[in-house]
Amino acid sequence: MQNSYRQKGSYAYLIxxxxxxxxxxxxxxxxxxxxxxADKGLQAFFRGAADFDYTDALHGxxxxxxxxxxxxGAIISGRLALYLGRKxxxxxxxxxxxxxxxxxxxxxxLFFEKGVACKGLLAAFNGYRIxxxxxxxxxxxxxxxxxxxxxxxxxxxRLVSWNQFAIIFGQLVVYFVNxxxxxxxxxxxxxxxxxxxxxxxxxxxxxAVPAGLFALLILLVPETPRYLAIHGHEEKALTVLSNINxxxxxxxxxxxxxSTVNAEAKRKHxxxxxxxxxxxxxxxxxxxxxxxxxxxxVLYFAPRxxxxxxxxxxxxxxxxxxxxxxxxxxxxxFTVEKLGRKPLLITGSLGMAVGxxxxxxxxxxxxxxxxxxxxxxxxxxxxxxxxxxxxxxxxAELFPNTIRSRATAAAVAFQWVFNxxxxxxxxxMYTRSPFFAYAxxxxxxxxxxxxxxxxxPETKGKTLEEMTKFWREHK
Numbered sequence: 501m502q503n504s505y506r507q508k509g510s511y512a513y514l515i516x517x518x519x520x521x522x523x524x525x526x527x528x529x530x531x532x533x534x535x536x537x538a539d540k541g542l543q544a545f546f547r548g549a550a551d552f553d554y555t556d557a558l559h560g561x562x563x564x565x566x567x568x569x570x571x572x573g574a575i576i577s578g579r580l581a582l583y584l585g586r587k588x589x590x591x592x593x594x595x596x597x598x599x600x601x602x603x604x605x606x607x608x609x610l611f612f613e614k615g616v617a618c619k620g621l622l623a624a625f626n627g628y629r630i631x632x633x634x635x636x637x638x639x640x641x642x643x644x645x646x647x648x649x650x651x652x653x654x655x656x657x658r659l660v661s662w663n664q665f666a667i668i669f670g671q672l673v674v675y676f677v678n679x680x681x682x683x684x685x686x687x688x689x690x691x692x693x694x695x696x697x698x699x700x701x702x703x704x705x706x707x708a709v710p711a712g713l714f715a716l717l718i719l720l721v722p723e724t725p726r727y728l729a730i731h732g733h734e735e736k737a738l739t740v741l742s743n744i745n746x747x748x749x750x751x752x753x754x755x756x757x758x759s760t761v762n763a764e765a766k767r768k769h770x771x772x773x774x775x776x777x778x779x780x781x782x783x784x785x786x787x788x789x790x791x792x793x794x795x796x797x798v799l800y801f802a803p804r805x806x807x808x809x810x811x812x813x814x815x816x817x818x819x820x821x822x823x824x825x826x827x828x829x830x831x832x833x834f835t836v837e838k839l840g841r842k843p844l845l846i847t848g849s850l851g852m853a854v855g856x857x858x859x860x861x862x863x864x865x866x867x868x869x870x871x872x873x874x875x876x877x878x879x880x881x882x883x884x885x886x887x888x889x890x891x892x893x894x895x896a897e898l899f900p901n902t903i904r905s906r907a908t909a910a911a912v913a914f915q916w917v918f919n920x921x922x923x924x925x926x927x928x929m930y931t932r933s934p935f936f937a938y939a940x941x942x943x944x945x946x947x948x949x950x951x952x953x954x955x956x957p958e959t960k961g962k963t964l965e966e967m968t969k970f971w972r973e974h975k
Contacts, residue, residue, distance in 0.1 A: 509746035514650065517721040518659050521646045523714040524590055524639040525663040527597050529670025530707055531632045535563050537678025541700030549617035558622070564923070565626040566633035570916045573637020578909025580638070585731075586646045587723045593638035594715030598708055600632025605705035615697065632707075641912040645904060648896035649724035652745060653963045657836040660896050664889035665829045670710075672822045677706050726901055726964065729757040756965040760901050772906045775968075776975035780907050782955055783898050787915035789948040790891040793852060794941035795883050796919070797926035798859065798876065824877055828884035840960040841890050842952055848886020849949035855879025856942035863934035887948075897959050900968035 535542075542562065546554040573593075580589040607625040608614045644660050651659045681702050685691045728737035734754065741750035772780060799821070832844060858875025861867070899907040930937045959967060 509742065509744050509749070514652075514655075514659075514744045517650060518647050518662065520714070520717045520721050521590070521643050522663050522666040523710060523717065524593060524643040525666030526670035526673070527594075527707070527710055527714060528636050528639045528643070529667035529672075530674045530710060531566065531597060531600070531636050533671040533674045534678070534703055534707060535566070536675065537681070538700035538703040539563060541695040541697075541703075544696040545700065546617045546622055549619065549622070552619045552622075554617075554622070562622065562626055562629075564920075566629045566636065567916065567920055567923075569630035569633020569635070570637040570640070571633075571913060571920070572630070573634035573639075574641055574909060574913040574916050575637070576634075576909070577638050577641035577912065578906040581642055581645065581727075581905035581909070585723050585727050586642055586649065587718060587721060589638055590642050590646060590718045591715060593635040593642065594711055594718055596631050596635035596638070597711035598715060600628050600635060601705050601707035601711055603628030603631065605701045605708075637912065637916060640915075641908050644892045644896035645908050646724055648893075648964065649726040649904075650722075650740070650744060653961055653966075654837065656897060657841065657893050657960065658833055660893045661829070661833040661836055661889040664892055665826070665833060668822070668825045668829055668884070668888075672826070674703075674706070675822070678703050681706070725754070726757060726904075729754060730761055730901060734758070753963070753965075756963065757901065760965045760968040772903060772910065774903055775900050775971040778955075778974065779899060779971045780903075780910060783895060783907055783911040784914045785951065786891050786894050786898075786956070787911045788918050789944070789951065790887045791915055791918035791922050792941075793849070793883070793887060793945050793948055794856065794922060794926070794938075795880075795887070796923055797930070797937070798856060798879050798941060821880060824880050825884050825888075828881040829889055831885040832889040835885075836890065836893065837960065840958050841893060842956060842958045844886045844890050845952045845956070846949045848882040848890075849945045849952065851882030852879050852886075853942045853945035853949070855882065856938050856945060860935045860938035860942060863938070894956070894959065897962075897964060897967060898957075900971050901964060902968075904964075 543554070543559050546559070546562070573596075577589065580592065584592070603609065604625060606614075607621055607628055608616075612618065612621045612624065643663050647660050647663060648656055681699055682691070682695060685694050685699070688694060722740045722743075723733075723736070725737040725740040728734070728740065737757070738747075738750055738754050741753050744750075745753060836844060855875045855878035858878070859872050862872040862875065895908055895911050926937065929940075957970065962970070
């Protein structure tokens with residue numbers, strides 16, 4: 501079987517290792533969304549503390565503390581990917597997800613009395629959540645990078661887009677799991693007390709199942725051929741490339757990889773700006789735009805709009821937005837190799853601008869309630885087939901081979917920093933002027949479209965080595 505892979509290559513083999521990698525994306529979505537179901541129980545538990553006052557501000561920090569870890573994970577992902585490799589770094593991410601799930605379930609472990617809230621226990625809980633956030637930061641950078649470095653150019657965009665689908669799917673899975681956990685005690689007259697004492701713990705520990713599975717399976721996949729070739733393991737790189745592409749094509753690809761590395765061998769080719777400022781700037785700005793177009797803030801307002809339409813059931817809202825998100829992420833998956841990256845980003849930006857302006861105007865003028873509802877749906881749908889998945893595709897394939905790990909780390913770190921900025925500024929900005937908040941996002945969407953049109957190169961159909969040559973010529 502192995503000889504057959506080497507001679508002809510195997511698409512099934514490629515899909516198998518990509519499916520393992522996208523479990524990291526699923527954990528990304530799972531970990532960031534699990535707090536939504538545990539929120540009320542967690543708050544009630546720590547409000548019972550005797551040695552401190554668990555304020556709303558402290559609860560806000562607790563529910564978002566994982567974001568600190570996300571930023572840390574993104575920052576260190578470059579060095580880990582460079583020195584440990586893509587595969588080992590993903591294994592580290594899996595272990596961090598597992599430790600976070602177990603620790604968040606039982607933060608009292610070794611040091612605190614079980615079930616007794618206190619200041620030290622809160623610090624321990626946040627520590628475990630930050631560990632999980634570091635796992636998210638690592639996975640958000642490494643999963644797209646891993647897929648891009650094993651996938652053939654003709655299939656790379658589609659396969660990397662599956663990672664975004666896995667993120668959205670992971671969020672939906674944890675919403676459903678949280679619902680089932682509470683539903684399992686629905687007939688118990690003390691269900692609220694159970695949720696406050698135990699239910700939120702079960703929600704966090706449920707992540708241990710996919711986390712443990714990911715950590716085990718990632719040991720079975722190969723290291724990426726680009727990493728192996730860059731670090732002198734050419735025979736191992738050839739084996740991986742042959743199993744995917746067939747031996748004849750694998751030798752061509754390996755020669756191209758070696759040529760891009762050898763061309764930079766006399767320089768400090770792993771330095772971030774070895775290929776100039778522009779490529780790093782474009783990659784980081786793609787990450788910045790993905791956040792400052794305001795997707796999290798726009799969706800924040802969705803429940804209020806649905807409630808005004810008599811659609812206040814949170815489960816209905818979750819299902820509705822989940823169907824929209826998954827459906828239009830699949831649009832990207834199945835069109836990214838046909839239409840290209842730039843057309844999807846530009847079209848999505850313009851559609852999001854229309855949606856954002858629709859929400860903004862509905863806060864100034866009296867309009868049918870259907871207008872803001874459709875605007876929210878349009879905005880979300882356009883994001884899901886454009887900036888949601890395509891930004892990750894670009895980050896994975898835009899950078900030259902020798903600086904990919906460092907440049908990807910920088911881009912993803914920018915993404916998490918601006919995620920925090922947008923999330924923390926939306927409420928005060930919206931309170932001051934709802935029209936201004938959403939109109940601003942609409943304007944930023946238009947600027948994003950111009951940015952992509954003028955500066956971002958199309959990467960459709962290009963090998964990673966061709967992108968290396970492109971940036972060498974445009975340095």
